[in-house]
Amino acid sequence: MTTKTEAAAALAGDTDGKAEDTLRITDSRTGETYEIPIVDGAIRSLDLRQIKTSEDDFGLLAYDPAFMNTASCRSAITYLDGDLGVLEYRGYPIEQLAEHSTYLEVAYLLVHGELPTAAELATWTHEIKTHTFVHENVKSFIQGFRHDAHPMGMLLGSIGALSTFYPDANQIHDPANRAIQTIRLIAKMPTLAAFSYRHNMGQPYVYPDNDLEYAGNFLGMLYKMTELKYQPDPRLAKALDVLFILHADHEQNCSTSAVRAIGSSGVDPYSAIAGGIAALYGPSHGGANEEVVRMLLRIGSKENIPDFIAGVKAGRERLMGFGHRVYKNYDPRARIIKKACDDVFEVTGVNPLLDIATELEKIALGEEYFVSRSLYPNVDFYSGLIYQALGMPMAMFPVMFAIGRTSGWIAQWLEMVQDSEQKIARPRQIYTGERNRDYVPLAERG
């Protein structure tokens, strides 16, 4: 039996030659034992590479489809405890931020790591507000889409296109350059989102009104018609701002991992975030809020819920807005959104689908199928009802998610770019295909 403690300690950078916590692995193929350092509750997959059956063996790989148990980075942005249902941005509980903060303050917190002083917030807000306009050519670009193009597709295309308007954004190692692209991305995302909506509606695009706050300005760009000055209902603007806060970051989810993976190639942040929007578009991620409302419409009335639940249990249906890769408890964001529903419905009147949603939640939470799988409502279960009450078509729901998530994507991208440990993302594979075959001419193939 050989103990490779010294090699392990050297890998951990332990100059005393002793690793504090280690994992001892015995390879039954060779009888060799290895000590793998444990740091922050993790081993380095690369430490497994020393485990070989022979000199020419490549070494042991960790196989982890969908990264179910692999940390891809160290991050100081968002803390999530899925078992307890805890979510914190930079250490501040989401409940406190939703109640006391604003989206732009939260965006500052995510990007800079600390809550701003009054002067810092004023400067940050001024900078965002004075970068909300997009180049006029972007308008013609959006006009090129079909009238019924999905707004998420338009957003994805137009954010990617921004990299051509700011070609210097590829100077990703210049802090000043990164700072201006950060401002631009947070500032312009609502403008592009609103232009996409107006394009679908066949209505003229509305330019940003920088007198308005972030969410109110967005509502203005969506709904302003002939009035000289759009005055958002402060209760609706506040509810929307809270939704943006709740969606701002969620550590290494599918779209954020996409932003990091794409960004790791050294590309500009517009291209990386276009990739994040693409990942968010899918029904298992940011498209779920849209699917929830479609599902509620399909269920149609409370009497049909038992049939629907039976379909879910039989595997014919999926209860959209339920379940989460990380939360095995009530998603804390869903709790806050339920409260925001009350505030919005006070202004707009109750969304008739709310009754079905509430009953569906009650029935599901009492069913063994959902309890045994720890399936609880997630952020998407109620958010669609609010967007619908605000007058948005379903196709806009994932776009709303993207607006809020932009500050998180950019904060994660900034962290990744400055992390000396990060390299271009390049997972390994376990090859399962054929080898060493000779080419067969077409005429000879059966």
Ligand code: CMC
């Ligand atoms: N309805 C019915 N069964 C479900 C659901 C659901 N919504 N979610 C999970 N399950 C079942 C699944 O069939 C599996 O059962 P079994 O063990 O018998 O095979 C078990 O629960 C584990 O599910 P999984 O698919 O292995 O879990 P996952 O971590 O791969 O998937 C998820 C997570 C969010 C993709 C999934 O729960 C889902 O599809 N939910 C509906 C879509 C949704 O609401 N997505 C929004 C996620 S939150 C916002 C965001 O971050 O994007």
